[in-house]
Amino acid sequence: MSIVRPYGDTTGDGMVQLSFTLPIPHDKRAEGAAVQLANKMGMDPALLVHAKPMGEGFTFFVVYGKVSHLVDTDKVQVVERDFPLLSAKEVNAVIKRKLRRRLNVVGACIGTDAHTVGIDAILNLKGIAGEKGLEYYRELSVTNMGAQVSVPELVEEARAQKADAVLVSQVVTQRDAHLQNTRAMSAAFREALPAGKRPLLIVGGPRFDELMAGDLGVDRIFSRGTTPREVASYLVHALVGSPS
Known part of the structure; x- marks a missing residue:
């Protein structure tokens, strides 16, 4: 199969985990901003599972949610090893x-x-x-x-x-x-x-x-x-x- 979807709890459920930092202090508004960002990135629903202050004025987040995106593995470009592996x-x-x-x-x-x-x-x-x-x-x-x-x-x-x-x-x-x-x-x-x-x-x-x-x-x-x-x-x- 060349078309695949992210796997989280069950095959093809589209669940992904995302971590990022926002330049705002940790509070309820910051948590809402993190979920808003995840929504705009295509995660729906987006669940905030972790939030931690990272120094003054910064907060680190982990968000878990569902995306609808598909990946076509036939279109993935990589550099394959084109030489023999020697001892x-x-x-x-x-x-x-x-x-x-x-x-x-x-x-x-x-x-x-x-x-x-x-x-x-x-x-x-x-x-x-x-x-x-x-x-x-x-x-x-x-x-x-x-x-x-x-x-x-x-x-x-x-x-x-x-x-x-x-x-x-x-x-x-x-x-x-x-x-x-x-x-x-x-x-x-x-x-x-x-x-x-x-x-x-x-x-x-x-x-x-x-x-x-x-x-x-x-x-x-x-x-x-x-x-x-x-x-x-x-x-x-x-x-x-x-x-x-």
Whole structure:
């Protein structure tokens, strides 16, 4: 079935749960405003199930209600993985056989972003979810620049390390900072290095849309749930070629 409706208590009942914050103090009027907003978004009926003050002049709400909207899964656009998922042993073997040198990777959180959990999960030896990070791969040379790295610093380090790939993590998304930083980064690399000399540009973070790679000027976007093995396999696919 390609047409589906949200499921809450029974199949196809259209029930959804929504959370949001309004810039008003918590009182009965605020609760009424939350229900009004939910109604305008198509929830009918809308039931307020939680309201909590969030500092002076703000209230957080959770609303539960029914919507009539349908989803056509045949029209959903996603980025499918178009490369084989390799083991660490296979990644190392392909790089050694075909590239005949170590593949150089530089990673960082750029701008004012100080959240290194994402980049560390991909690069650091300990990795994530039972997978070792890229530092574990003996045929990868990894430089982790850490947090709050400026774009000029990233470009300079990529040049110094003769980077084959640059990995950038962006978690802070207020006012679309992740999009602005990514566009500034890709523009800086285009200006600093001629075509054919630029490293592969990869960005990741929980709020990125994987379909926006072309618009942001990067080669690949990885969203939440990405593992080091996926990134390593993509690097081989994009920079080295078929493992066979």
